[in-house]
Amino acid sequence: MTAIQIKEGVYWIGVNDRTTDLFEGLWPITQEGVSYNSYFIDDEKTAIIDLTKSFKGDEYFDQINELTDLSQIDYVVVNHMEPDHSGLLRTLRRIAPHVTLVGSEKTRQMLEDFFSIKENIKVVKEGDTLNLGKRTLKFFSTPFVHWPETIMTYETSHRILFSCDAFGSYGAIGGAIFDDECKNFEFYKKEALRYYSNIVASFSAPVLKAIEKLQDVPVEVIAPSHGLIWRKDPGQIVSLYKKWAEYASGETEPGISLIYGSMYGNTELALNAVAQGISQRGVPVQIFDAARTHVSYILPSIWTQKGVMVGAPTYEVSLFPPVAGVMHMAALKHIRYKKGAYFGSYGWSGGALRNLKKIVEPLKWEWLETLEFVGSPTKEDLHQAEKLGEKLAEAVQKES
Ligand SMILES: Cc1cc2nc3c(=O)[nH]c(=O)nc-3n(C[C@H](O)[C@H](O)[C@H](O)COP(=O)(O)O)c2cc1C
């Protein structure tokens, strides 16, 4: 793409990624893509804020060269060291050897650890400023949004907050980069939640801390490192992130995330009865076949819904592996304060339920009744399955 002016002298110079299948080598973006947003400030001194992944270097550097002499760039602000933003740093230093890198003390250490860079580093602390001529940059320390070194950069004249991963989303830029130009808002909202639940969720407390710290800073534009730039209504993405971060302490939505797997259809027969029971109580249910749905798409549901219904057979005295994988991820992401229930078929020993409880034990979910049955569910089993659905639905309703 070519550079896009955000305000006078401030440009988006990012790169769209539509060919990487897995973000962080883990999260599918084959269909959705992602953007690595980078920004250029043209002043007496020039500055780039965050770079991109080590990818499409020619496209990226050509954009900058159209605006300025790349070899004479004065500063690169390293808000975050993750390689989706720092991947081209070493290449840039070869082109512009005198460039000064700006970041936190932790960034200085990471520059050495990751890239063996020890020189031309300017360490900034909370509230420090950097004058570029007409414009001034101010830095806010926002550790663990997303890594410990992370800072946010604020341009004081146009009141632009370069927030890095915070307020970002998956989804390549489809021509329109500003919120007011975007006609596909629901897509970005959905992808922002998927991004949040996949990448940011574990850091919800630091997100709330950062939002609180910035609440008195007048912000006209939020320019994150992934996804849309928010200039019409920056408060919208801040409210969404705040809401999602608060979900970490249990204030979630009154619905149920139903995650199941089934080898030969026995558990699946009960699934239909369970879903019926939930629906009869008027509670929304989102159903995922864990073997066929990447956990990236299931996490938004677990994160936002109060109830988690798990349906899985026993497999080698354990929980059916695709469902176990989802539960391990929920544990890794510290998804707490859920109301859980379980149903599933077994053949002789059982073991799925025991294994499930062990996986999510650290999360201290409140477990309602569980339903285990041998082989194919009987009429009575199906009746119990329906009741199980009703019970979790009622428990979820009671909370809201
Ligand atoms: C590969 C495999 C491993 C299994 N391991 C166990 C086991 O260790 N203990 C047990 O009680 N049942 C075991 N079973 C039996 C299943 O739990 C049982 O057939 C159940 O009805 C399958 O439910 P489904 O039709 O929903 O897949 C296993 C079945 C398969 C196919």
Ligand SMILES: [Fe+2]
């Ligand atoms: Fe990151």
Ligand SMILES: [Fe+2]
């Ligand atoms: Fe990122």
